[in-house]
Amino acid sequence: MKARTLLAPLAWAIVSLALPAAAAENAQTFVNKAAAGGMFEVDSSKLAQERAKEQQVKDFAGKMIADHSAANETLKKLAAEQKLQVPAQLDATQKSDIEKLQNTTTGFDQPYVEMQRSAHADAVNLFQSYAKEGDNPSLKAFAAETLPTLKMHQDMIEKIAAADAGMPAVKSASTPKPPAPVPGANSFTESQAKNRIQDAGYTDISSLAKDGQGIWRGQAKKDGKSISVALDYQGNVFAGQQ
The missing domain is CATH 3.10.450 (Nuclear Transport Factor 2; Chain: A,)
Structure with a gap:
């Protein structure tokens, strides 16, 4: 009985030491990716509002700035409450994409749209996964609440892409599946x-x-x-x- 009494606190101490480290790492990874993605949306969309030719692209960019700025602020507050760090800059790939947009002198709309398609595919996957399996309740709730907006953004950008023959389109939910793979410019990584x-x-x-x-x-x-x-x-x- 005495041995059991001594072992129980020891076992709990080991578990309690291990759990926070794993949880913090997963939560921090989500914050890193979500925050960088949100900053990319805002920065790239500010460029689009200045340089895009098509009005629907400019309108989309305006919505991205508004929605992602709000989500970014919410994420910052949650991260601070959870004592997690928020990245202050984009990752290497995102920086490279911003530079490409900055250096684009003609035909800005298509590369911006393609980057938005890719970014939203990644964001939906990230938020969907964390909303389902996230380790931090507050961030998990944030992911679940933000996911519908990201899916709406994704649907918007796919419709913009579909409206332009020069921009390959991902099918919508109402589009019937073809009998075989459809050839075409593929923007999926x-x-x-x-x-x-x-x-x-x-x-x-x-x-x-x-x-x-x-x-x-x-x-x-x-x-x-x-x-x-x-x-x-x-x-x-x-x-x-x-």
Whole structure:
């Protein structure tokens, strides 16, 4: 009985020491990515309001500045309450994208739209994942509350892309799935393509490569079976495609 009494506090001490470190790391990672993403939205959209030609792109940029500025302020307050650090600058990729936009003298709209498509795909994936599995209750609630707005932004930018023949479009929820991958300019990065395929229920995704038609192709597993997979520029996932 005495041994059990001594061991119980010791075991709890070990657990209590381990848990905060893991939780803080996960929460901090979310804050880092969410804050940097929000800053990128605002900075790139300020450039768009100055340089974009199409009014719908300017209008979209204005909404991004308003919505993401508000979300950024909320995130800062939550992070401060949780004693987490908020990054003061963009990551290397985001800085590079901003520089590309700053150096664009003609045809600003398309690269901005493509960057917004990619950024919102990443943001929706980040917030959706943290809202479901996040380790910090306050930040988890923030992610869940912000997610619908991010999805609305994503739908807006996809419609803008679809309205311009020069900008490849991701299908909307109401668009029927085609029988085979649709060739076209594919703006998904390898990481985004992998996430899309995973969301469709596949695991162990490997050997992803974009072919000459803009279709990501690779190998994956589903129901314990290895199978070839494909992802087209609209976001459609296909199995058994060569």
